Amino acid sequence: MDTGLDRPTYGSRLHSVSTDRLPFSLPTLDSLEEAASLIYRHMPATPQYRWPLLDQRAGAAVWVKHENHTPTGAFKVRGGLIYLHELCRAGEKPEGVVSASTGNHGQSIGFAARKYGVRAAVVVPHGNSVEKNAAMQALGIELIVRGRDFQEAHESADEICAERGWHRFPSFDATLVRGVGTYALELFRTVKDIHTVYVPVGMGSGLCGVIAARDALGLDTRIVGVASERAPAFALAFKHGRVVSHESTTRIADGIACRTVDESSLAVARRGAERVVQVSDDEVEAAMRALFVDTHNTAEGGGAAALAALLKEKDQMRGRTVAVVLSGGNVNSDVFSRILAAG
Numbered sequence: 001m002d003t004g005l006d007r008p009t010y011g012s013r014l015h016s017v018s019t020d021r022l023p024f025s026l027p028t029l030d031s032l033e034e035a036a037s038l039i040y041r042h043m044p045a046t047p048q049y050r051w052p053l054l055d056q057r058a059g060a061a062v063w064v065k066h067e068n069h070t071p072t073g074a075f076k077v078r079g080g081l082i083y084l085h086e087l088c089r090a091g092e093k094p095e096g097v098v099s100a101s102t103g104n105h106g107q108s109i110g111f112a113a114r115k116y117g118v119r120a121a122v123v124v125p126h127g128n129s130v131e132k133n134a135a136m137q138a139l140g141i142e143l144i145v146r147g148r149d150f151q152e153a154h155e156s157a158d159e160i161c162a163e164r165g166w167h168r169f170p171s172f173d174a175t176l177v178r179g180v181g182t183y184a185l186e187l188f189r190t191v192k193d194i195h196t197v198y199v200p201v202g203m204g205s206g207l208c209g210v211i212a213a214r215d216a217l218g219l220d221t222r223i224v225g226v227a228s229e230r231a232p233a234f235a236l237a238f239k240h241g242r243v244v245s246h247e248s249t250t251r252i253a254d255g256i257a258c259r260t261v262d263e264s265s266l267a268v269a270r271r272g273a274e275r276v277v278q279v280s281d282d283e284v285e286a287a288m289r290a291l292f293v294d295t296h297n298t299a300e301g302g303g304a305a306a307l308a309a310l311l312k313e314k315d316q317m318r319g320r321t322v323a324v325v326l327s328g329g330n331v332n333s334d335v336f337s338r339i340l341a342a343g
Contacts, residue, residue: 022271023264024174026208027181029216035082036182042081042115043071045186048323053294058310059318063194064295065187068303068329072107072135074255075180075206075327080108082179083169084116094118094167098160100153101171102254103132104328109169110139120169121160123153129254131332149248151259172203172262181209187323188213194221195320198306200327201225201234201276202256204265210325211272225269225276226309228284228301231257237266238276252281252288252335255302255328279308287311288336289343291326300331 027035036045046069054062067075087093096119099109106122113120121142124133128145137143146156154171161168170176188194197214201207207225214221227235230250237244243266248257269276279287284301287308291299299307306324310317 023267026212026215026268027178031178032181032185032213032216035078035178036185038085039078039081039179039182043077046070046183048187048190049295051295054290057290057294058314058322060310060314061321062310063187063191063321063323064291064297064307065183065323065325066297067183067325067327068297068299072104072111072139073328073330074104074107074303075183075325076104076108077111078108078182079176079179079205080105080112081115083173083175084112084118086175087167088116092167096120096164096166097169098157098164098166099123099169099171100150100157101136102150102257103129103136103330104255105171106136106141107132107139107330110136110141114140119166121166123147123157123160125149125153129330129332132330135330149259150257151245172205172265174264176205177208177212177268179209180205181212183325184210184213185217188217188219188221191321191323193321194219194323196222196224196274196317197323197325198224198226198277198309199325200256200302200305201227201269202231202258202302203262204234204269206325206327207273208265208268211268215272222274223272224309225273226256226305227276227278228253228256228305229278229280231259232278233258233261234266234269235276235278237261238269238273241270250281250301252301252339253284253305255300255330256305277309277312279305279312283308283312285339285342288331288339292340297326298329298331298336299326300328303328
């Protein structure tokens with residue numbers, strides 16, 4: 001079977017989403033460094049560690065980028081800080097911002113809004129994580145529950161924004177990419193000669209940020225997006241080269257579950273990513289247990305997806321230096337207890 005692991009892919013795919021000209025300019029090295037300096041006013045750089053037990057499990061030199069160590073427990077806080085900074089610097093400080101989230105993006109908005117003195121409302125779908133909802137509210141977020149999934153919450157956020165005249169805080173945006181790309185800058189500057197990085201992908205800001213940092217530094221590291229088999233919209237869009245919608249039925253990887261892909265994110269991914277791997281809910285839960293046993297770190301489903309993909313491809317990655325992005329650790333305690341007990 002051809003896995004594509006040793007085949008160049010830049011510009012080699014035929015597709016309906018054009019990559020001849022990207023929909024926005026990827027941030028330069030200077031731009032990423034400026035973003036990092038702004039972020040470090042509010043939080044330190046996160047660590048990247050190798051864990052001997054994890055190396056043994058994967059049969060590779062595995063570096064974990066610990067974005068679960070940010071002040072909100074997830075990587076998205078970086079994008080929120082940069083987005084609001086740029087909005088205020090441009091003299092466009094809004095009365096309030098509105099967005100949709102299942103938790104981590106919402107906490108990012110709450111954390112940044114508190115720093116910049118802006119009101120914030122976040123729409124979440126019915127049945128959203130109780131603990132993520134509480135974390136958003138603790139940051140001063142006005143929580144609005146609407147819709148049966150993220151896509152319907154996203155559409156409701158558009159309506160609320162129009163009703164209130166507040167600023168619509170996007171779920172994907174070039175400025176968000178610039179912010180979250182700073183974690184990849186930290187990783188690549190600390191760890192040399194990484195063969196492959198596995199990155200969880202929902203809307204795609206993290207994946208695009210890693211591509212941006214890799215390109216800005218002139219590296220040849222291969223970048224693999226990781227999607228849930230039960231939320232396969234991004235994987236299908238990447239494969240077919242067009243925006244697609246698909247139902248999300250994942251029980252654990254809500255952080256990387258989206259029903260419709262952003263065309264800009266897809267264009268960047270198809271130009272700069274090696275491939276997108278899909279992982280099952282069982283594989284994600286096994287990776288959550290592995291991270292806890294081998295590193296004593298808590299990972300939410302989306303946060304463990306990158307390791308799940310590496311373990312799925314361990315034969316191809318054996319003996320290589322690889323990295324996995326632990327993008328977040330915000331999992332409900334009862335859910336995590338169940339997963340650990342199942343092991």
